[in-house]
Amino acid sequence: MSKRINFICLILCIACFVPINEIAFASPKDTPPSFEEKFTDVGYKPVKDAVKEFENHFKQDMKFPKIKPSISFTHEFGRFYEDKEYDTNDFLSIRFVNEKSSENNYKIDIRPLKNKVVFKDKVNQKVYTLQNGQKAIYTDNTPIMNFLVFEKDNWQYMLGIDKKVTNKVTPEILVKIANSTD
Secondary structure: OHHHHHHHHHHHHHHHHOOOOOOOOOOOOOOOOOHHHHHHOOOOEOHHHHHHHHHHHHOOOOOOOOOOOOOOOOEEEEEEEOOOOOOOOOEEEEEEEOOOOOOOEEEEEEEEHHHOOOOOOOOOEEEEEOOOOOEEEEEOOOOOEEEEEEEEOOEEEEEEEEHHHOOOOOHHHHHHHHHOOO
16 A cells, blocks of 8 residues: 555646646637737727827817928827826827838827926936927936927827937927927
């Protein structure tokens, strides 16, 4: 009887240390999601649809910059984030991306002034004056993007550009883009 128990224990110990090969079955129809699907899967949609949703939510029109950075983009996506729990973090996010060049990444976030984001790190900020006399703050203290933040018509605009292209899209260019918001 003792030999039988020892044998069973030996088999169980070996079973614990022997790797088990698992077989995964994939259908030849399985394909990775497309570039567009990666965005739509997380809630992005056509820009005009997201803008309409945003404006309907706030019952107010918003003005969009007329120009974009002069780097190439292959896709534009929009997403309206609605904070249903606290109603303090509703905002519109517009993304301009390039499928072939990941550093060509530009975004515009727009939110009501009552819920604006405040940048407290004054060391990494530079202040610019827009054509309408309003101040715009340029900050580069985030790890991935640099931002130009300004206020217009009860909205806070945050123009973000990937750090890898800041030699092509300078703060002065972002100021020109901000000035085109009318």
